[in-house]
Amino acid sequence: MDDLSPGARSLLQAADTYDDPSAEDALRVRRAVMTRVGAIGITAAVVTAGSTQAKAASAMSLAAKLTAALAITAGGVAASWNYVNHNREVAVTAHAPLKAQAATPVAKPIAAPSSAIIAPEDVKLEAEAPVAKNPRSLGRAARPEALEKSDPTKVEPTAADLEAEMKLIRGADSALRAGRASEALALLAQHQAEHPHASLAHEREGLRAIANCQVGATGSSNSAERFLSHSPHSPLAPRLRSACRISE
């Protein structure tokens, strides 16, 4: 097969690292992926709890699938991301491609996180400090660096923080579904104390509203309505309406 000319090869060589992502890119995307994967689990709980007899059959299949996702433990997620393929790839092209020629590893180390905040999806509750807009909805220029300047005291969660968050949120959700609302509230309080700028604050507050309704806490209906007014389309909304007996 015709090979590339030396001029074309040198262009590819010179442009080799032009599109490489930064360590911040790697961390930001990883965090967003883990948050989305975590959200899948919370949705599973909604599907399970919200299923009526009539839709039980179809919900069962979805619930089974999603509950499997909910079974993500912090370690489980880490294991997935750390999966190592032992099949060595063998290039059969006639020439050595750029990346095969490169002596340095492709992956860059992930730097220590800069100080910025990851905002919850779309909710702002009274109990929390005001949150910034989701960085994903901003231009790249306005991403964490800009947020950092707006409030340097806020700390960006690391991947380990997110794993710890998911563990607590998942534990609270499991307790709630097992009817142990007090235990769920304790875990949610722990989550709030340990993760003041949590990525899963939205899920925490939704679960807390459900738990408060289950234990009959004073003002639980108001909290639930406030949550629903902020996030009427939250995946937790149907479950919350059911627990707090709020009609749509």
Add this chain to the structure above:
Amino acid sequence: MYAETFPSVWRTARRLGVVESAVDDVVQEVFVTVYRRLDQFEGRCALKTWVFGILMRVVNNYRRTRRRKGAGHATSSVVGDPDVVVDAGADPMELASRSEAGRILHELLEKLDESKAAVFVLAEIEGLSVPEIADATDTNVNTVYSRLRAARKEFERALKQRALRREARDG
């Protein structure tokens, strides 16, 4: 796995025309899909090849969405005037900085049609073998060979034309 494949997924998305403002979302979608489908990975190909297959589908969806929204040609925009930056003579890249070379590369890739650009990037830059590209792009090996041969010719032609334009302009 993420650390191992993220840089090449990101780079390839950019080189396949995903604009800078969309690359976060595209790469996220790839890895969320990887997570959701990890249990379906049967080990019949290398994990990287499987991930690239997902990337190809996500990028194709992205292009379709861009076209549907009337965003024009679904490719990344090259900032600046690429003709200004380098003399594409016999060995022009010695004089070109990395960013200049990167912009020229984007410019040339944009001249290839999407299927040829994909094969070219996967083979010449990311180092996938032809059978691996066939797996990732869900095409047969002969088609990949044919596209790669054509892509190399078109790439060379575009590079030469660029050099001629430059010479004509400079007299």
